[in-house]
Amino acid sequence: MPLTLLRLRLVLVSLLAVSFLGALDNTVVATSLATVAGELGALQHMGWVVVGYTLASTVLIPVLGKLGDVVGPRLVFVSSLVLFLAASLACGFATSMGWLIACRVIQGMSSAGLQLMSQTIIARVAAPRARPRYMAIIGAAFPVAILIGPVLGGIITDSWGWPWVFWINVPVGGLALVLAVLAIPHIEGGSSARRFDVPGALTFTFVPVALVLGVSWAGDPSAGTAALVAFAVAALVFVVFLLVERRAAEPLVPLRHFANRTIAAGTVVSSIVGIGLFSITSYLPTYFQMAYRTSATVSGLVPIATVFGMLVSNLLTGFLASRTGRYRAFPIIGTTLGTFGLLIMALLPAGLPLWAPMAVMALVGLGTGAFMSLIVAVVQNAAPRGEVGVVTSTVNLTRQVGSTLATAVIGGIIGFGVAGRLPQGMDAADLTPQAVHASAPGTQAAIAGIYHEVFAPIFAVLALTYAIGIVAAVLLPHGRLSDELETAPASEPLSA
Structure with missing residues (x-):
């Protein structure tokens, strides 16, 4: 049943706030990375704060897309938002780089769900002709985050300290969570066969892992061979993934x-x-x-x-x-x-x-x-x-x-x-x-x-x-x- 205009607008506000948080997370954090690494005493592991986030997000994109079709996008969206806020809170309390990287991995996993389910929810509650307008509003979060993220990250780090780069997500995300629970309707999973493609998910996981590792090693002259091996493994496993998907009853990527x-x-x-x-x-x-x-x-x-x-x-x-x-x-x-x-x-x-x-x-x-x-x-x-x-x-x-x-x-x-x-x-x-x-x-x-x-x-x-x-x-x-x-x-x- 179509939503009322007021409820649709509340849904849009919630999705926009969450999309902005997800887009802003990397650009704000990038400015404070040197400060974070210096205070935690692990400058050599600084890059993994970004790499871990990207890797986790990439790995879970097809998994969460399929899961949204099976159990419904509202459940995946709300669960991802709760996990994202919990991880943001934990990031600010990090006392070691290992702790921070682990929390950033969880943030990356949940951000994939937020990004995908925002777009999927729009597709399920809005008529096709209205979707480009709503998609454009949500999609505007990314360029706006690029424009203001580095400056905002610098201001927050200098004024309040680097933990607030992560904690700032909590009040904004909490408001978006309340709106999401109240406004987003229950959306049934649309998949007729509720089987999950576990072999496809496991096989695919190795592809972005190898790719991201290859990217992280490519800039290091001493790790050139390792980068080439990583890219070769990614290509080989991707071929295996395609073969698995061709035979799967409910493929992760049909x-x-x-x-x-x-x-x-x-x-x-x-x-x-x-x-x-x-x-x-x-x-x-x-x-x-x-x-x-x-x-x-x-x-x-x-x-x-x-x-x-x-x-x-x-x-x-x-x-x-x-x-x-x-x-x-x-x-x-x-x-x-x-x-x-x-x-x-x-x-x-x-x-x-x-x-x-x-x-x-x-x-x-x-x-x-x-x-x-x-x-x-x-x-x-x-x-x-x-x-x-x-x-x-x-x-x-x-x-x-x-x-x-x-x-x-x-x-x-x-x-x-x-x-x-x-x-x-x-x-x-x-x-x-x-x-x-x-x-x-x-x-x-x-x-x-x-x-x-x-x-x-x-x-x-x-x-x-x-x-x-x-x-x-x-x-x-x-x-x-x-x-x-x-x-x-x-x-x-x-x-x-």
Whole structure:
């Protein structure tokens, strides 16, 4: 039965608050990591505060998606939120790095449930035509968290101490929990056969574990062999996982869904966000500090411009798609803008005024935001009612794994590419922005040229990735989102 407008708004407020907490958690914590590691006396294990969170979240995405279909998304959402708040409280009381990492793993596990079930609940309580608008509002939490998270984390750490970086989740999350219990209706599990794919879950677990370990080792020259072995294990186990899924009665990731053109094309389009943009964003400040010789503060303006463009177009296209019921044009336009922008970045000469690359990357952000949240709603509309959680998890999983892999590959290319081009006698380990800016003008120009030579082909390949997204977006079937609350059968997308 459709919810009243007031109750639907309360549901949306609860989901938005929780999505914002989940998105903010990593960006706020990143600012305080050095302080935390220093006080707990374990600087060498600092990276695992982030890696443990990411790993746990990735591993549980398909598991929780399936679980939401079996027992209902409300139960998984509320349970995940309670676990997230308990883990946040425990993180603030950590007296050792091992304690903190263990709590961060629990946070990562629960954050996967919050992210997935927020999207799944919207799909179960809102009509298809209304979903893009609601998905855009919830999806806005991510770019907003990127914009304000680092600053907020610094203020909280300096003013109240690092434990409050975690404890701040408790009052906000507690309010969201009350709203969720009161507003989110009981939603029956839609899966007809209540069997869980245990072999698939166990097999899949090894894939992201090996991937994340490979990523964490890829930047360490002494662990190069271990990284290659980890990536090889991930590929091998992934093949085994696919074979297990083909034979499973109730697979964790139903491969038959990819026979549906909307789901297959939509999943490819969604993965472009992780592969084509999330992977390069963290390297942009370094690029502009070296190639454009800016300070660390100024170099952060380019990612901010990118994320701001993403935020604006995410909200705009979500509302337009809900108003018109049409969705196909937005992924096509978005992937085209992304292709065009990244191609310009590949051709843009170093040394131009900073506003030029800022404007170009803002264009890439505008393009990406045009389909970032919308494509999730489109794919959900093509899924059978009992498997919305599974399909939602598949879309999110390809995006996250694509981002992890692409980030590792790009990091390796930058590291080896820069080191291989340095003049004789210059050590890449000592190549900090401060050292470069203090060197002779000729050396600065040489380093700027090296970074431009390394990054130009990276931007070109990412432009090609977005071009593949154009093809996938064109392959999306024509259709119009329905005003009815029923979900279409898996063989065709919803249409009016």
